[in-house]
Amino acid sequence: MAVSALVVTVGVALGADEHDVAALTHVLTEAGLTVAGRFAVDDDETALEHALAMEAAVIVVVAGSGSSSGDVVRRTLARVAGTRLVLNDRMLEALTERYRRRDRPLPRRAERLALVPQGAVLWLSPDSDPAFLLETPGRVIAVLPRGADLAAVAREHLVPWLAARTAPGETVLTRTLRTAGVSIADVEERLADRTARPDGGDATITVLPAGSGDFEVWVRIVARGPAAAETLARVERDVAGVLGEDCYGRDGETLERVVGRLLLDRGLTLSVAESCTSGLLGHRLTDIAGSSAYFERGVLVYSNQAKQDLLGVPEAILRAHGAVSAPCAEAMARGICARSGNPVGLAITGIAGPDGGTPTKPVGTVFIGVAVSGDVETRRFQFAGDRSSVKWQSTQMALDLLRRRLLREAPSRDAGR
């Protein structure tokens, strides 16, 4: 399937649809579809109608069926397809059962939710919110539920439906190589010849920023044609060779997942000491299922008193160098290892802003300490951007420093997986 798809979310607050869109894009891409764009509209029939007029073989509309967005979607779809809305008894039954199972009262106007455009294919299951699909001339429009069920419904119903109707023809394969600690300008320069002259027309290489600023840069490779698999493998080897150690992972691998795997492979456990990031580092590390195998504890030492109480940072260091200093970062990294008994310690102290900057230590000044089995390195960074951005970049660089440091440690022979 080399089908181009478009994802449209309806009536979702800005930023709240990211999880849904990411999960859906993952399923569609896995199935060989190209997600050409995503569009977010308010509960607005005109805006949705414009989105549905975009050129794409498949349009996936994601809307909360219980909210007013559902009404907008149903009405707009019926108009676009030139059909009527009809009350579907099977849909009503499925909805009633869903509400019953989840121990929630059926909304007053439940019949409204069971209105579907005539001719729609219904996907009903007691385990997920209902979904349906409508074929219009030249395209397919699927309406899927938001939230936890989205990926499952896409995988179980939409993908097989599309696969059954698409001629097994051109293959499109994509690979994303993820880098940390290098600027986009640097990656572009190193790959300039390759991005300018794609591989025989069968592969394209794109460099893209994966965050404001330069703190993560991705290289996307798309290969087409009957030999797509070989082309992709060859181009990936070539690009990975150029990127070297700067490439930390591929496709869905995050920096925190790669760091976790390196710790597991080396049989090492980690604890963290965070000042200016105050939890973001621990949060990222424990977003990985199974992280309790290597993440043991952490302390958020926002105040100087907390740095002394919980890490034993000497008052002399705080007095002579301040809390935002290399000696403090080192004492924090050593302190968390000593107090927790874990061999690896990661410490962050800095000024996230907007206040607290000085001429010698402006906002964005961050010191990171990495301790591995008693050996401590510290690094000073000067990050641009606002408070959130400085916090994110701090954790990004902390994870990347630890990653590069762990690559120099030998894997353990008996590391548990």
Place this chain on the structure above:
Amino acid sequence: MAVSALVVTVGVALGADEHDVAALTHVLTEAGLTVAGRFAVDDDETALEHALAMEAAVIVVVAGSGSSSGDVVRRTLARVAGTRLVLNDRMLEALTERYRRRDRPLPRRAERLALVPQGAVLWLSPDSDPAFLLETPGRVIAVLPRGADLAAVAREHLVPWLAARTAPGETVLTRTLRTAGVSIADVEERLADRTARPDGGDATITVLPAGSGDFEVWVRIVARGPAAAETLARVERDVAGVLGEDCYGRDGETLERVVGRLLLDRGLTLSVAESCTSGLLGHRLTDIAGSSAYFERGVLVYSNQAKQDLLGVPEAILRAHGAVSAPCAEAMARGICARSGNPVGLAITGIAGPDGGTPTKPVGTVFIGVAVSGDVETRRFQFAGDRSSVKWQSTQMALDLLRRRLLREAPSRDAGR
């Protein structure tokens, strides 16, 4: 200005444009524009051309000027506007100066970056990346830089340019009321009469989910016409009355900001003890500038040993009830207050999944403890969704429980602001 605008990001990885889009939407909405939709496309000229064909008076394109996205934007714009790309010396000069100031090497193909469509209005400043605007029949297309400069450039150049060209006519005002701890079905039922029959046609009320599941629900009020200000004030009073204490804030106010303000007003300081969320609560609380006035420290107690070492949770509780239990949540909340000396303590312990669930405590079981001046409440929750979602909902409910608890405390007479 009642102008409809569309935001298009080009060549940005999924999720990485949220910050840019939110910042830009804020500036445009403040200036009275209605952001009708946002669109994200890859580095793909066809996809961008489709996005530019959408109906909107103003289209704002956000792309990294240093990346290949810039090429796609420039070429597509020139084609859409029917003009040529020309090398602009002032643009080249500005770019050279920008790179020099930021101590970065000028890219090899810098001239490429200084190509702009003929007839474009240039916005050059030594303080920000260059931007430009192109007038095509019936619409205005602005190309603004990504990242830290985006909001500033929009505010300084785009908004005044639009204001100067728009007749002062219809006014559109919006207000968002944010709720926590109530389901979308509940809010919809309570507001059903009002959403069904908008206020004389001059105001619309929409209920929208601000996250997968029901953990935050927003009510958006849009008022139009010459009396928009009075209409908005009247409808807002009415809706706020219906929502009562469930409404925690409006527009850009987050739950963590409101909790911070309540702590400040009451002269109270807070520390946190996190098990399954392991940093997310501390991270959210310290995302607020000035949070050091009330947030003092936290501990991430992932292991049982850490719960004993850092909080003094009795081994007997862990043995009899387990770490995921009301007695453990209570001991954690009491422990963090006792060890830190802060009057307010917030504790979270639970099973984020995917592993670790049992028949009596399935994945998503979370206990929250709230301690205020020695008085401790605990609550049990059963959250749906994956690991990230359970973590988010846990912090959401912890913050909301603390908010409702603090509303019962009298504000301090001499609380510092």
